[in-house]
Amino acid sequence: MSQSHVYPVNPEQASHSLIDKAGYQRMYEQSINDPETFWGEQAEQFLGFFQPWSKVLSGDFSKADVSWFKDAKLNACWNCVDRHLPQRADQTALIWEGDDPADSLPITYRDLHLAVCRLANVLKQRGVKKGDRVCIYMPMIPEAVYAMLACARIGAIHSVVFGGFSPDAIKDRILDSDCQSVITANQGIRGGKVIALKDNVDKALANCPNVHSVIVVKRTNAEVSFKQGRDVWYHDAIDQVDDQCAAEVMDAEDPLFILYTSGSTGKPKGVLHTTAGYLLSAAISHKYIFDYHEGDVFWCSADVGWVTGHSYIVYGPLCNGATSLVFEGVPTYPDASRFWQVIDKHQVTIFYTAPTALRALMSMGNEPVQATSRQSLRLLGSVGEPINPEAWEWYYNVVGEQRCPIVDTWWQTETGASMISPLAGVTDLKPGSATLPFFGVKPELLDADGNIITGAGKGNLVITQSWPSQIRTVFGDHQRCVDTYFTAYPGYYFTGDSARRDEDGYYWIIGRVDDVINVSGHRLGTAEIESALVLHPKVAEAAVVGFPHDIKGQAVYAYVTLMLGVEESDALRKELVAFVAGEIGAFARPDIIQFAPGLPKTRSGKIMRRILRKIAANETDNLGDTSTLADPSVVEQLIANRHNR
Numbered sequence: 001m002s003q004s005h006v007y008p009v010n011p012e013q014a015s016h017s018l019i020d021k022a023g024y025q026r027m028y029e030q031s032i033n034d035p036e037t038f039w040g041e042q043a044e045q046f047l048g049f050f051q052p053w054s055k056v057l058s059g060d061f062s063k064a065d066v067s068w069f070k071d072a073k074l075n076a077c078w079n080c081v082d083r084h085l086p087q088r089a090d091q092t093a094l095i096w097e098g099d100d101p102a103d104s105l106p107i108t109y110r111d112l113h114l115a116v117c118r119l120a121n122v123l124k125q126r127g128v129k130k131g132d133r134v135c136i137y138m139p140m141i142p143e144a145v146y147a148m149l150a151c152a153r154i155g156a157i158h159s160v161v162f163g164g165f166s167p168d169a170i171k172d173r174i175l176d177s178d179c180q181s182v183i184t185a186n187q188g189i190r191g192g193k194v195i196a197l198k199d200n201v202d203k204a205l206a207n208c209p210n211v212h213s214v215i216v217v218k219r220t221n222a223e224v225s226f227k228q229g230r231d232v233w234y235h236d237a238i239d240q241v242d243d244q245c246a247a248e249v250m251d252a253e254d255p256l257f258i259l260y261t262s263g264s265t266g267k268p269k270g271v272l273h274t275t276a277g278y279l280l281s282a283a284i285s286h287k288y289i290f291d292y293h294e295g296d297v298f299w300c301s302a303d304v305g306w307v308t309g310h311s312y313i314v315y316g317p318l319c320n321g322a323t324s325l326v327f328e329g330v331p332t333y334p335d336a337s338r339f340w341q342v343i344d345k346h347q348v349t350i351f352y353t354a355p356t357a358l359r360a361l362m363s364m365g366n367e368p369v370q371a372t373s374r375q376s377l378r379l380l381g382s383v384g385e386p387i388n389p390e391a392w393e394w395y396y397n398v399v400g401e402q403r404c405p406i407v408d409t410w411w412q413t414e415t416g417a418s419m420i421s422p423l424a425g426v427t428d429l430k431p432g433s434a435t436l437p438f439f440g441v442k443p444e445l446l447d448a449d450g451n452i453i454t455g456a457g458k459g460n461l462v463i464t465q466s467w468p469s470q471i472r473t474v475f476g477d478h479q480r481c482v483d484t485y486f487t488a489y490p491g492y493y494f495t496g497d498s499a500r501r502d503e504d505g506y507y508w509i510i511g512r513v514d515d516v517i518n519v520s521g522h523r524l525g526t527a528e529i530e531s532a533l534v535l536h537p538k539v540a541e542a543a544v545v546g547f548p549h550d551i552k553g554q555a556v557y558a559y560v561t562l563m564l565g566v567e568e569s570d571a572l573r574k575e576l577v578a579f580v581a582g583e584i585g586a587f588a589r590p591d592i593i594q595f596a597p598g599l600p601k602t603r604s605g606k607i608m609r610r611i612l613r614k615i616a617a618n619e620t621d622n623l624g625d626t627s628t629l630a631d632p633s634v635v636e637q638l639i640a641n642r643h644n645r
């Protein structure tokens, strides 16, 4: 990387930032060499406890068995809400910006407290207890945040299911963690379109006999069917309960939430995070990475259905007493200026979004950006997938007018909070690099044999010691947690990503090395899409891979072998695409379906995905070794019939 691509910290920014380069170095070294002292001090600064801990860190990292802040007692909701009431009851906690630009609503910490207490009381009244799992399937409205915090308040474990998931996907998630209550809305509205949330829940619940309670927020005026005794309107229920509710005393290691995510094999995994460690990592990373100062208006454009929304719309900002913007809409509705209009309207100072949104907006030209002021912005962030240097430069030059540093934050559902990222105003930037590890994060790159690569190089990215928000378990299947993350390289947490480290020690995330693909920042397991396809009666076999896509980052390419005698047709292609949308959700729809009478398999029957990936990417002149294929002619046929885009 030539030095001309380095964007040094602007001295003016550095003069305002919370710490300087030497401060980062000092804190980083302490966090690695003496984690107990470091994290003990940070916990005292960032969190309020009802009872102190007896030991900061204990357990065995290599077995995914760690405990942070043993014996400490606290409540995450209390930390995000009640703790701020003495100083900031009248401060805006949430700014809700509706899908329709005419709809917005500020919610103070006082309002938030009352709303959360009421919903917590409703949950209690309906029999929800500490440790119970509650499914939240909501649009981006304030009640989604209330729902998460109300669960945390009473010690229930929330499992937020993204509002784009299909009834089947909701059902699987409800059953896997035995959620017995659901919080939803009658409908959602996004980009002017209505989403039938309650209908989807009803379909899911047809196969979830244990669900005894559904609380329904009235987002639109549409009537929806109600099951007597099971379903209640949110607005009726909260009117009938008290607006005070004591926060349950929770152990530091009591579960806070489950969030399902896709892996390379099998069903999605319920990643479980616990209370103190998760909250601390969310709060400290929010503060230092985004150089958060009192008075900032922070906007993370993610959905609360994904981990980014959990950590940087809800828990991180609110734990720090910040003002967090909740956006119901999409970047291009009513027009392609929407993001920037919202920034002007609410004087957003820190904006955090995904590369896919930037690439989509970039393709529409500079005019929609330049039609707005954006003078309030002082800092930009990126998350979810590698940001290509072109998109980075556009974000930096056009959106931020060369005034705002960009923090490219690398992390995962399993890590709970950002792991590799610049600190704004501290770290010199290189477009496309997530730069340096955050406090407490010790990454290494390993070669195929598991040897540590020193200095500059490329390898599989692992983390070598525990950090407070590390995944604690896969709900109901601890062995799966050990097998997935702690077995490939014994003693290390394996991220599933590969990365490059340059001569300055900067990390450049390359991408997944497993069968997970990242489509528009949505993480999808190719195995899940394959399982959906083979449920279709006309499909005999399917193999799914990702291929590079200008806007989405990656897109879905499905090779489908039809049952004997079934005719190939465009109509069937469409039917299969719709079928996958129905099984998982519209965001998992294959972009391309190629009918493939045969798939490249080894003699032992294993599909050689490497070859399929190359064909999908149109890199067919370099297929590598095909000599182990049972029938090499299959490859010729696949190339000949390759779907031309």
Ligand code: WTA
Pocket: 261, 306, 307, 308, 382, 383, 384, 385, 386, 387, 408, 409, 410, 411, 412, 413, 414, 434, 495, 496, 497, 509, 511, 512, 518, 521, 522, 523
């Ligand atoms: C990818 C999202 C490059 C990566 C927070 C990771 C990134 C997966 C970045 C996790 C980034 C996330 N640069 N790649 N800044 N951030 N990824 O669980 O492959 O939805 O393993 O968490 O997204 O996706 P997840």
